[in-house]
Amino acid sequence: MAAPCLEDPSLERHFKGHRDAVTCVDFSLNTKQLASGSMDSCLMVWHMKPQSRAYRFAGHKDTVTCVNFSPSGHLLASGSRDKTVRIWVPNVKGESTVFRAHTATVRSIHFCSDGQSFVTASDDKTVKVWSTHRQKFLFSLSQHINWVRCAKFSPDGRLIVSASDDKTVKVWDKTSRECVHSYCEHGSFVTYVDFHPSGTCIAAAGMDNTVKVWDVRTHRLLQHYQLHSAAVNALSFHPSGSYLVTASSDSTLKILDLMEGRLLYTLHGHQGPATTVAFSRTGEYFASGGSDEQVMVWKSNFDVVNYGEVLRVQRPPATLASSSRTLPEVDSPVPPGRGRSQESMQSQPQEPVSIPQTLTSTLEHIVGQLDVLTQTVSLLEQRLTLTEDKLKQCLENQQLIMQRAPP
Numbered sequence: 447m448a449a450p451c452l453e454d455p456s457l458e459r460h461f462k463g464h465r466d467a468v469t470c471v472d473f474s475l476n477t478k479q480l481a482s483g484s485m486d487s488c489l490m491v492w493h494m495k496p497q498s499r500a501y502r503f504a505g506h507k508d509t510v511t512c513v514n515f516s517p518s519g520h521l522l523a524s525g526s527r528d529k530t531v532r533i534w535v536p537n538v539k540g541e542s543t544v545f546r547a548h549t550a551t552v553r554s555i556h557f558c559s560d561g562q563s564f565v566t567a568s569d570d571k572t573v574k575v576w577s578t579h580r581q582k583f584l585f586s587l588s589q590h591i592n593w594v595r596c597a598k599f600s601p602d603g604r605l606i607v608s609a610s611d612d613k614t615v616k617v618w619d620k621t622s623r624e625c626v627h628s629y630c631e632h633g634s635f636v637t638y639v640d641f642h643p644s645g646t647c648i649a650a651a652g653m654d655n656t657v658k659v660w661d662v663r664t665h666r667l668l669q670h671y672q673l674h675s676a677a678v679n680a681l682s683f684h685p686s687g688s689y690l691v692t693a694s695s696d697s698t699l700k701i702l703d704l705m706e707g708r709l710l711y712t713l714h715g716h717q718g719p720a721t722t723v724a725f726s727r728t729g730e731y732f733a734s735g736g737s738d739e740q741v742m743v744w745k746s747n748f749d750v751v752n753y754g755e756v757l758r759v760q761r762p763p764a765t766l767a768s769s770s771r772t773l774p775e776v777d778s779p780v781p782p783g784r785g786r787s788q789e790s791m792q793s794q795p796q797e798p799v800s801i802p803q804t805l806t807s808t809l810e811h812i813v814g815q816l817d818v819l820t821q822t823v824s825l826l827e828q829r830l831t832l833t834e835d836k837l838k839q840c841l842e843n844q845q846l847i848m849q850r851a852p853p
Contacts, residue, residue, distance in 0.1 A: 453747035455701065455711060458731065461492045461741040463500055468735030470512045473726040475519035479536060480733055482741045483510030489524055491536050492741065503540040505532055512555045514564070516578070523564055525552030531566055531576070547574055547583040554596040558603040565606055567597035573608045575620070587618050589625050596638045601645040605662070609636035615650045617662055627665055631658060638680045643687045647773060651678035657692055659704070659773060669776040673700055673709055680722045684746070685729040693720035699734055699744075707776030715742050 550569035716736035
């Protein structure tokens with residue numbers, strides 16, 4: 447089979463609707479929907495199908511700082527400067543359930559791979575873990591000494607990584623709730639962190655304009671990039687684990703080839719800081735947002751042969767063939783010119799799928815329906831409580847009237 451050519455990423459869609467800076471983006475599992483949050487206090491759910499109307503969800507009382515689709519795609523979580531977390535059913539009704547436990551801005555939200563729990567990070571210096579279906583706060587991780595900007599589950603759900611303004615990145619064991627390691631190499635606030643799809647590495651972005659990649663098994667610094675000329679606000683791994691895209695206040699997006707340890711592309715699209723970026727679950731697309739109120743969808747145009755089938759087989763990222771490769775050690779402290787590559791990419795053999803596709807799809811559907819039912823029950827309970835309160839008030843008023851009435 448001939449190796450596919452690596453083509454330049456291309457701008458596919460341009461979504462306009464937010465009335466202030468865009469702060470966060472995330473794709474649904476099937477890439478049919480893209481969610482974004484903004485300083486306008488609203489969430490938008492955009493449909494990738496042309497001519498489809500977007501949903502605007504209002505509920506938060508301040509900036510929406512983070513969004514994340516559940517693994518099934520049937521729920522959408524958001525966090526806000528109003529100190530609350532909301533779980534939405536991303537349909538035309540836009541109903542949501544409110545979660546409260548943080549005492550300051552919620553900066554980050556991320557579902558565990560099984561969808562049963564999610565993790566949040568906050569300016570109250572804590573990382574909190576919540577139960578999705580029981581709709582309750584479970585526990586806090588509290589060793590950071592400044593705002594916590596980001597927290598993510600590992601692909602297997604056993605670890606949590608967090609990034610803070612205390613200039614550290616911490617890795618936590620979810621079961622023991624202990625911090626198992628702190629990385630202190632950043633020279634300034636750490637703005638974003640995430641796990642490599644293999645679960646063996648983490649990448650962190652900082653206000654010091656750098657991106658650092660560590661091995662979580664040996665705690666060694668594997669790669670160091672200083673390619674941006676301003677703070678790096680977000681990053682996202684391609685599902686293959688071979689590429690990393692970054693968004694920076696220098697208004698650019700950059701795509702790094704992690705296997706070669708070099709810059710591939712610098713993308714200019716946003717006017718002003720690029721605040722957020724995320725690959726789709728298949729890696730075919732990535733989305734970015736900026737202070738210019740724009741949401742942009744880009745087509746990756748690489749690794750098409752390797753990852754065209756990922757969505758159909760719905761394999762967890764840790765089982766992808768290329769994720770088992772070890773990243774080389776790289777130190778790129780000097781910002782180079784615009785990277786660009788026309789090299790051929792060798793096709794990687796795919797691992798056999800152990801679970802039949804039909805069974806996987808059925809299980810995914812069941813989990814999704816459970817998500818929706820749980821949220822529906824919660825909303826009904828809230829309405830019943832309100833109705834009971836109103837009835838009690840009416841009875842109390844009636845008793846007062848009867849007491850005041852002359853005999």
